[in-house]
Amino acid sequence: MNLIYNNKKIEDWIFENIDGTSINYVSTCKKEAWLYIRKISANQLDKNIQMGRTLANLRGEDKRDIFDILKFDKIDKRKNGYVVTEFKKSLKNSNAGKMQLLFYIYLLKIANINVITGVLQSKSKKLKVEPNETNFRELEDKILELRELIFEKTPPKVKFSKTCNSCGYRDYCF
Ligand code: SF4
Numbered sequence: 001m002n003l004i005y006n007n008k009k010i011e012d013w014i015f016e017n018i019d020g021t022s023i024n025y026v027s028t029c030k031k032e033a034w035l036y037i038r039k040i041s042a043n044q045l046d047k048n049i050q051m052g053r054t055l056a057n058l059r060g061e062d063k064r065d066i067f068d069i070l071k072f073d074k075i076d077k078r079k080n081g082y083v084v085t086e087f088k089k090s091l092k093n094s095n096a097g098k099m100q101l102l103f104y105i106y107l108l109k110i111a112n113i114n115v116i117t118g119v120l121q122s123k124s125k126k127l128k129v130e131p132n133e134t135n136f137r138e139l140e141d142k143i144l145e146l147r148e149l150i151f152e153k154t155p156p157k158v159k160f161s162k163t164c165n166s167c168g169y170r171d172y173c174f
Contacts, residue, residue, distance in 0.1 A: 021036065022037050026145050032169050033146060035155065043171055070107050080116060083115070085118070086121070101118040102129060103139060
């Protein structure tokens, strides 16, 4: 991620255009990300959207925001840095959750806050997300994919997959 750390313009672009949810979506489905970054609303009556909102309300007390876009769920201080936790209702789509959490860790790094590790948690299941070079390179690819989607005039073509069953944008696709 050195390219991004050292390039103020790209950093500015990130702050203006993307958030953790868009990183999660581009890691799940490019069309979902394309719709989201255009502020097209998912079906608010969808049970997964409602469940996500309920979860966000329940965990509100633990929320720590440094920037508006920095919306991880929990931060714990340790001797040599911080542990950042993101809660999910399930870990089925753990790679998208991992990218979202890495994005928050990346923003904290920009703010000179040392994160030792990230944790993706669903009930008692926990998955460690290491802030290492390989993971940040993967995150960088997702940021670049999002940047391309911003300039795409039409949504990417998609095929039905298992993920579509729990997607709030189903009505836009099938
Ligand atoms: S319904 Fe499927 S193809 Fe459409 S945005 Fe959602 S995940 Fe993507």
